[in-house]
Amino acid sequence: MNINDITDEELCMLEQLTYLNENVTEIAGIQDDFFRINNNNITHNISKILESFTTEALDKLRLHTEPIDGFEISGLEWANIIEYLKDTKNRISQLVLTDSERCIRYAA
Secondary structure, three states, X not given: OOHHHOOHHHHHHHHHHHHOOHHHHHXXXXXXXXXXXXXXXXXXXXXXXXXXXXHHHHHHHHOOOOEOOOOOOXXXXXXXXXXXXHOOOOHHHHOEEEEOOOOOEEXX
């Protein structure tokens, strides 16, 4: 995939990863995985990075209908975003994290 071919919708969904924080993982019941999700993922694709969000974790998020941590995104919305990003039929799930020092960069 050429990075220039990413649709506006895909880019918006990808951007949401920058807001993923420990409050989201705590509600999902996977707070112990927060460090793993946000670190040491160079060369992993999005689907792999988000694999801690199992069906059970996503179900817990869906039950949280209020905004999380002052953001406008509820647990239900987070579950939908994460599910979209993890879907291996979705080409964006295969983007690979190549750099996160100065900014997050993904490559096909």
